[in-house]
Amino acid sequence: MSTPVSDEATAPWPAPTVNGPISATVSLPGSKSLTNRYLVLAALADEPSRLRAPLRSRDTLLMASAVRSLGTVLDDATATGAFGADWLITPGELRGPASIDVGLAGTVMRFVPPIAALANGDIAFDGDPHARVRPMGPIIEALRGLGITVDDNGGGRLPFTVRGTGSVRGGTLEIDASASSQFVSALLLAGARFEEGLTLRHVGGQVPSEPHVTMTVEALRDVGVVIDDSEPDVWRVEPGRVGGLDVMVEPDLSNAAPFLAAAVLAGGQVTVPGWPQYTTQAGDHLRDLLDQMGADVSLDRDGLTVRSTGELYGLDADLRAAGELTPTIAALAALAETPSHLRGIAHLRGHETDRLAALATELNQLGGNVTETEDGLIIKPAKLHGGVFHSYADHRMATAGAVIGLKVAGVSVENIGTTAKTLPEFTQLWERMLTASDGPERR
Ligand SMILES: O=C(O)C1=C[C@@H](OP(=O)(O)O)[C@@H](O)[C@H](O)C1
Numbered sequence: 546m547s548t549p550v551s552d553e554a555t556a557p558w559p560a561p562t563v564n565g566p567i568s569a570t571v572s573l574p575g576s577k578s579l580t581n582r583y584l585v586l587a588a589l590a591d592e593p594s595r596l597r598a599p600l601r602s603r604d605t606l607l608m609a610s611a612v613r614s615l616g617t618v619l620d621d622a623t624a625t626g627a628f629g630a631d632w633l634i635t636p637g638e639l640r641g642p643a644s645i646d647v648g649l650a651g652t653v654m655r656f657v658p659p660i661a662a663l664a665n666g667d668i669a670f671d672g673d674p675h676a677r678v679r680p681m682g683p684i685i686e687a688l689r690g691l692g693i694t695v696d697d698n699g700g701g702r703l704p705f706t707v708r709g710t711g712s713v714r715g716g717t718l719e720i721d722a723s724a725s726s727q728f729v730s731a732l733l734l735a736g737a738r739f740e741e742g743l744t745l746r747h748v749g750g751q752v753p754s755e756p757h758v759t760m761t762v763e764a765l766r767d768v769g770v771v772i773d774d775s776e777p778d779v780w781r782v783e784p785g786r787v788g789g790l791d792v793m794v795e796p797d798l799s800n801a802a803p804f805l806a807a808a809v810l811a812g813g814q815v816t817v818p819g820w821p822q823y824t825t826q827a828g829d830h831l832r833d834l835l836d837q838m839g840a841d842v843s844l845d846r847d848g849l850t851v852r853s854t855g856e857l858y859g860l861d862a863d864l865r866a867a868g869e870l871t872p873t874i875a876a877l878a879a880l881a882e883t884p885s886h887l888r889g890i891a892h893l894r895g896h897e898t899d900r901l902a903a904l905a906t907e908l909n910q911l912g913g914n915v916t917e918t919e920d921g922l923i924i925k926p927a928k929l930h931g932g933v934f935h936s937y938a939d940h941r942m943a944t945a946g947a948v949i950g951l952k953v954a955g956v957s958v959e960n961i962g963t964t965a966k967t968l969p970e971f972t973q974l975w976e977r978m979l980t981a982s983d984g985p986e987r988r
């Protein structure tokens with residue numbers, strides 16, 4: 546695999562180890578996936594929206610900039626709440642020309658081009674070096690199928706320019722979304738604004754991250770869009786108005802993964818308040834996964850609490866639906882007493898980095914016994930030692946390194962700052978969780 550992307554300006558972050566049980570409550574900021582869907586819908590709406598407790602991180606600030614450059618007004622300085630100011634969003638006529646920096650955000654690079662097709666003018670897209678290798682072809686081809694010109698120099702990837710004409714006819718499209726659920730979400734989010742709406746049919750291997758598609762469908766229904774998802778792999782979006790939103794963003798449950806893993810490794814317990822009783826977030830799969838690995842998991846009015854039972858088992862799990870949890874689960878599996886097989890996650894090769902290769906490389910460099918398969922990882926128990934854990938500019942690789950560092954002395958994480966993609970406060974929350982451990986165990 547390619548050389549890790551390193552942040553030479555910053556020394557690797559010495560990951561703190563933990564020697565005794567912890568007992569902490571960790572309040573997490575809003576969900577990236579929900580914040581960015583709400584921003585897109587607010588830009589497509591015909592009335593203002595209010596987002597309460599939105600996530601402010603690199604991915605969501607890039608989305609905010611993207612919709613602003615297409616004509617949306619976003620006021621960041623109104624009414625304060627527990628997680629800072631609300632976002633008041635007033636949609637405007639979608640317009641170009643504009644240049645959009647997608648960073649390394651899958652949601653920005655996939656969700657914004659269909660909106661750009663509705664704008665009048667040329668909209669140029671580019672992003673981080675690694676963004677240029679993430680799969681984009683199905684979105685570019687879908688826009689062409691809708692009659693929109695996209696200049697990509699034949700590459701099927703970033704950078705490219707969408708030549709918006711101010712309207713999209715819509716109709717029926719077939720796409721292969723086996724590499725990312727975001728291709729489906731992207732087209733559905735804009736579909737009601739197409740003159741004929743959109744009938745989207747997926748053809749190809751299974752669509753990954755199914756909860757994220759459900760999240761898109763439910764968010765669309767929340768703003769009054771009529772969408773039929775009754776037939777597997779087919780979605781029909783009726784043309785029509787997109788209403789405004791006034792919504793509290795749920796905490797980011799995928800970002801809870803390393804903190805809950807810390808409870809399992811350290812002994813003791815971690816509570817994440819505000820964990821919804823019902824959610825479309827893939828992070829909710831943590832409840833089942835951590836239970837399978839031997840933790841005691843309970844959801845009540847205080848939130849989700851994960852308690853260590855002193856055992857940590859490996860697991861055989863299909864993670865296709867919740868692939869973004871893989872780095873944390875793999876880190877736990879590398880420290881478990883029995884082997885693990887993580888399956889159904891070939892699409893992780895198109896994430897922030899090739900996560901299967903990156904996890905195998907980094908865990909093995911610390912003495913692990915990890916083998917890549919075509920669609921996953923086999924992780925066998927091994928005694929790990931210290932060293933530098935490279936992040937490959939991937940926020941979830943960085944937090945996986947922090948998880949390993951809890952139990953393995955001498956681990957440092959290269960480019961911990963990359964956690965800013967979805968959780969700029971990661972190191973502060975992590976250190977606070979570990980110092981809270983001195984207190985008495987909460988019952
Ligand atoms: O729509 C979304 O918000 C997301 C969908 C998933 O993408 P893939 O289907 O590409 O895995 C997920 O992994 C990503 O973190 C967020």
Ligand SMILES: C=C(OP(=O)(O)O)C(=O)O
Nearest residue numbers: 649650651652869896897
């Ligand atoms: C895959 C992820 O992000 P993105 O939205 O950039 O695809 C992720 O956050 O794990």
